[in-house]
Amino acid sequence: MSELAPLLVILGPTASGKSALGIELAERLGGEILVCDSTQVYRHFDIGTAKVPLSEQRGIPHHLVDLVEPTEVFTAGQYRQRALDVLDDLRRRNKLPIITAGTGLYLRALLEGLADAPTRSEELRERMRERVRRHGPASLHRLLKRLDPETAARIAPRDTQKIIRAVEIRILAGKSVGEIHRAGRSALQGYEVRRIGLLPPRARLYSRIDARVTAMMKAGWCAEVQGLIDKGVPIGAKPFQFIGYSEIRERLARRGDPEEAIPAIQQATRRFAKRQITWFRKEPGVDWLTGFGDDPDAVAAAMKIAETSAQPA
């Protein structure tokens, strides 16, 4: 019963080289990749979400990519379930799971579990959105204060998205968010998790981000977006909210030059990277590396970390 299977997590901000490191380690250790990225689960959104093209996967299977169509809603809970399935499969085949994680919430959902809360209800949400449109976010916040004062105190009055979720839980479950959370969640069992964090110097990360955005444009990002529009993917589809996709789509729609969006996309990506770093800093038990994932030093250091977990004494 005490045989814990090794599980490797590579986490870090966008453009820090998680994919490269993951593939490298997978090759050396007989692993397969579990992508933990909320955007890569969407099919047809490839370039801007930085999916690793098949030609660069070096034969390493990449799981949890292209799971749903652009019009579908995908949640952390679904991610968790799909990931658990993959983990079972790898365990059966005796492969080392390597999670490359850019989406902190999804990683936490998988590793720590989620509370037993109801899934989102579009009807309910639409009603709440209507209320916000009519009476402003403060009104909804007051409602939450009546229903669940404890949670209302923790959410900013203008944070409509989180307020909606809290009210939704309270109404659907009939219990406060606090109660549900206190009931606990089921963390991933049976694995010895080893976390490797990539944290390159900020300035270098930022210039890498800038360069990557430019490279994505050269790689045909705009054409991809145009293709999605032509295919009839609705403007309201969630992946059209993603960094870059919204900027490009918007310019394409008004027949502007999408290249003009580059600085804005770079900016948004840098800020995103910052938020990722903020999130991951809190992640417990991370062995931080200060270089990029494709840096030989980082690879060597990561191998050492991975090795200790691969052979538990």
Added chain:
RNA sequence: GGACGGGUGGGUGAGUGGCUAAAACCAGCAGACUGUAAAUCUGCCGCUCCUUGCGGGCUACGGAGGUUCGAAUCCUCCCCCGUCCA
């Protein structure tokens, strides 16, 4: 050479005598976040000191001087930028 317009904190830019370390926005930094999370939201953002307070000191609105109890705001001269006339 002349006539206007303009020079404000990292950027854009408001401010035309006190309520202004100077709106707002952007950038930056820090943070929150258990089912939209590449989302959503919060704080800080001249320097400095401490008894960390709607606290003290210093510096700041092109430069130098001046008026005034008090100036980014008024006056003088100078420098620079833009447009137009020569």
